[in-house]
Amino acid sequence: LFVDQDLKKDLGVALDKPQAHYVATVMRHQAGDRVVLFNGRDGEWLGEIQEARKQTVLIHVQEQLRPQPEAMDLQLWFAPVKKIQNGLIVQKATELGVSALVPVQTQRTNADRLRTDKAYLQAIEAAEQSERLTVPEVREPVRLDTMLKALEPDRQLLFCHERLDGASALEVLQRQGRAQKWAVLVGPEGGFTDEERELIQSCEQAHAISLGPRILRAETAVIASLSLLQAVCGD
Ligand code: SAM
Structure with a gap:
């Protein structure tokens, strides 16, 4: 409780x-x-x-x-989707150990879809159910470009990119090893615009990852990317 x-x-x-x-x-x-x-x-x-x-x-x-365990510093930056799927994202991301949920406003996002007070209650429930001893912070929606500008130099950003030829998520994670601070970025139903992709990839700490050749729903991409990250770089 x-x-x-x-x-x-x-x-x-x-x-x-x-x-x-x-x-x-x-x-x-x-x-x-x-x-x-x-x-x-x-x-x-x-x-x-x-x-x-x-x-x-x-x-x-x-x-x-x-005793209180040391928690991984892992942010999920996600573009809010529809109500039920937002609930699923909050629940699964909490089970998978995120320390902060950051709803990001992108060009194709409607961030008004997320009630952060409700999301926090959902995070508490998921924390209780999964027997973790922290509840992730739920931030107010913030613009993607603002988040990128404020990205700390020692935080690695995993950018889930659905149309990527190249390094799989596993290769990127194995290369990064055990970074101390992570953020995972998943886009909205409509995807990121080309302009946003360029902006994200211009950040030194951003690593584009592919989760396979199929286009996943945002909530599936959240679960897949966080599971991989925890499997390769988690405690
Ligand atoms: N409308 C977009 C399109 O057709 O290209 C699809 C967007 S997808 C439903 C939502 C988000 O999930 C994407 O922005 C991306 O962050 C993530 N995603 C989906 N499939 C992925 C994949 N195979 N690899 C990496 N990320 C993926």
Whole structure:
């Protein structure tokens, strides 16, 4: 259970109303039940429910189960697509270990399609389900050219390019080895414009990668690229 409060032995945690409802009414937890807590900073903790009512749940923090692991610095820059697919992108990218979700506005994107507050709740749910101990940050939509200008010199950008002859993703990743900071960029349904492709490829840290000869939907490209990155360069 993700709680936005400090976690330390013997602290009391009071859940907010929606979470209390989830724990007491949906999960039907009662006083005496044990739950696992994390807050993205203090590792994983065992807690015992002391009081479980519809709108109030109080938990006594007991012992640490896992220390906070060092998380990979991995951003996903994605052009928001349709609502359901955005949800899928947020969920799968969280399971696959991204530390930040960055919706980018491209020439063929409608970034208004993404509700970042909803996306954050989806990320919390996916973090809980996948037992990771952090929740990725969900940024407000930002223009692609702004992101490219602000790209740090030590961040490697994997640019998923659907019409690329040349190096496969695997070769590029093996060449880059274990970089400390990554970003993966996936375009919108309509793809990037030629002008955008040139702009992206003019960045020294950008590496165009192909995920095979077929044109993948954006959400498939997100899953495929992050899986490869984690397999070759992840922890
Ligand atoms: N309308 C575009 C076209 O026909 O060329 C297709 C865009 S595709 C649905 C959405 C995004 O997924 C692309 O911008 C790219 O980032 C990524 N993508 C799709 N297939 C890919 C592939 N085979 N290799 C690398 N990236 C791919």
